[in-house]
Amino acid sequence: MNLKSDLAIRARGLRKVFNRKVAVRSLTLDVSRGEVFGFLGPNGAGKSTSVKMFLGLVFPTSGEAEILGHRTGDVATRGKVGFLPEQFRFYDWLTATELLKLHGRLYGMSRAKLKQRVPDLLDMVGLTPHREKQLRDFSKGMLQRIGLAQALLNEPDLIFLDEPTSGLDPVGRRLVRDIIKAQRDRGATVLLNSHLLGEVEITCDRVAFIKDGEVVETRQLRSALEEQTTVSIRAVNITAEAMTGLSQWAPSFRSEGERLTLSLSSTAQLPEIVRYLVAKGADVYEVTPQKISLEERFLQIVGSDGGL
Amino acid sequence: MGIWTMALVTFREAARKKMLWMALAAGGAFLMLFGTGLHFQAKSFTARGMNPVLRREIAFTMLTMGLYAVDMLAVLMTILTSVDTISGEIASGTIQAVATKPVPRWQLLLGKWFGFVGMLTTYIAIMVGGVNAIAYVIAGVTARHVVSGLLLMWMESVVLLSVTFALATYFSTMTSGVIALGLHGLAFLGGWIEQFGAVTQTQSAVNVGVVASLLMPSEALWRRAAFEMQSPLTNALRGSPFSTLSVPSIGMVFYAALYLTIALAVAIRRFSQRDL
Numbered sequence: 001m002n003l004k005s006d007l008a009i010r011a012r013g014l015r016k017v018f019n020r021k022v023a024v025r026s027l028t029l030d031v032s033r034g035e036v037f038g039f040l041g042p043n044g045a046g047k048s049t050s051v052k053m054f055l056g057l058v059f060p061t062s063g064e065a066e067i068l069g070h071r072t073g074d075v076a077t078r079g080k081v082g083f084l085p086e087q088f089r090f091y092d093w094l095t096a097t098e099l100l101k102l103h104g105r106l107y108g109m110s111r112a113k114l115k116q117r118v119p120d121l122l123d124m125v126g127l128t129p130h131r132e133k134q135l136r137d138f139s140k141g142m143l144q145r146i147g148l149a150q151a152l153l154n155e156p157d158l159i160f161l162d163e164p165t166s167g168l169d170p171v172g173r174r175l176v177r178d179i180i181k182a183q184r185d186r187g188a189t190v191l192l193n194s195h196l197l198g199e200v201e202i203t204c205d206r207v208a209f210i211k212d213g214e215v216v217e218t219r220q221l222r223s224a225l226e227e228q229t230t231v232s233i234r235a236v237n238i239t240a241e242a243m244t245g246l247s248q249w250a251p252s253f254r255s256e257g258e259r260l261t262l263s264l265s266s267t268a269q270l271p272e273i274v275r276y277l278v279a280k281g282a283d284v285y286e287v288t289p290q291k292i293s294l295e296e297r298f299l300q301i302v303g304s305d306g307g308l
Numbered sequence: 309m310g311i312w313t314m315a316l317v318t319f320r321e322a323a324r325k326k327m328l329w330m331a332l333a334a335g336g337a338f339l340m341l342f343g344t345g346l347h348f349q350a351k352s353f354t355a356r357g358m359n360p361v362l363r364r365e366i367a368f369t370m371l372t373m374g375l376y377a378v379d380m381l382a383v384l385m386t387i388l389t390s391v392d393t394i395s396g397e398i399a400s401g402t403i404q405a406v407a408t409k410p411v412p413r414w415q416l417l418l419g420k421w422f423g424f425v426g427m428l429t430t431y432i433a434i435m436v437g438g439v440n441a442i443a444y445v446i447a448g449v450t451a452r453h454v455v456s457g458l459l460l461m462w463m464e465s466v467v468l469l470s471v472t473f474a475l476a477t478y479f480s481t482m483t484s485g486v487i488a489l490g491l492h493g494l495a496f497l498g499g500w501i502e503q504f505g506a507v508t509q510t511q512s513a514v515n516v517g518v519v520a521s522l523l524m525p526s527e528a529l530w531r532r533a534a535f536e537m538q539s540p541l542t543n544a545l546r547g548s549p550f551s552t553l554s555v556p557s558i559g560m561v562f563y564a565a566l567y568l569t570i571a572l573a574v575a576i577r578r579f580s581q582r583d584l
Contacts, residue, residue, distance in 0.1 A: 040313070051584075057407060057408060057583065058584045059405055059581070076410060078408055078409060079409075079410035081408065085405055087401055089401050090402055090405060091317070091321060091402065093324040102313070103405070105309075106310065107409055108410060147405070150405060
């Protein structure tokens, strides 16, 4: 196994210009295998276009990307990929069972395999009672469910879910969450596009904030060690010398009376700082890492214009 | 495999959406009308004791007229049923879940194409066969070279199908439909200009017609088909309104084959390279 194939998605300076409008400016991203990765960003940030470039639906203007170690657009690789488009639409004259069978055949699955797989999937997404119903009679939530089943037919190594919970009620959302978890446990990589921050916070290992087609920031969600954090320290008797010495961890900090506010690159530095302050004779009363919620960070990045 | 799956689903769509059945029902109504007309005509000729040679010629003209109507129905059917399949699925996003499967795009397009070819072949065979069967039963005449005529009409439909596919990979459904019908209209008008040019022996008018046929060879194929199917007498006299005074050459048939191949190649190339 070469090093590159440890990555499920690798993008370098991916750019897409439609006519004259820049949809994705320059996307550089690594997603490891087995990760549940969230793509966050305001409407029009280029999330869907990026996903379409990974899938080979849209051709990049410049830059390059690989999925599962192969250049995007590679036909054989698509056999290991599942995709739920943002607005799942399909031939609405097919029944739920027929739709899954058709997609299975496009995946090159045998009839015998499908005979066993299709009922399992229908059961998983809770559509078994509606298996012989035509899709034109499906509600938005039901379409979302059948779309999800369709994306999992081939037991993919990499799954793209574009707004999978947008048409779903709380029960449906729970279902999607459970399915994502099951896929993670199976070892699959999931890329989730969503602006439902709560969903992302619960399901994802890591997120990237996208704005104007660029990754502004990536953030680990499952780790105890926050990658970036702001710490508030309440302490007295800090000497001027001790104060200056703090710049080795935080190049800039604010001091107001007893309260110091530092920006750190990792919470791993905290114990070190406390030891340092104590050694310099300061009396430390309180050290509080300020956890910034996903929503706060999202709003900081998107700005007050709401991305419109 | 991918081609076969797509061809099958395309054919099934036509059946499930009642498109195919409606077309066949309308075709059936047309055949009934044709048969009724021919029946009364034949009855009145027999009553008047008309010259059998003339009677036969009139029956032949009626048959050609019926085939001409079938040809027009086939042209409309070809364009109207196929125009939305590619551009419509791109616009609605339906194509996205399909085009991300491990099937090359050229196979998706060719599969759809074969599905439509299958459907149109069925339609044209039933209609041409039906008109001939009715003419034979009622008036005792059949087209002279039914098979070559049928093949030429089929080819006309396939030319239009391929052009419609090529257009739909560039334009929206509405625009593609307007252009495809417009091109056929141009060929149709060019054909008549060519006929009148031949009658009045105006070479430049004939040339206009030939140029129109080069731009869109659909109507020329029909005129060749009519020539193949008409009675030898009509062809010799060249007097009937549906006869062909200036007959497109076999060269034009080969040109049409090349034309449809290029149209299909353009469709495949564009569909493989465009954003979906």
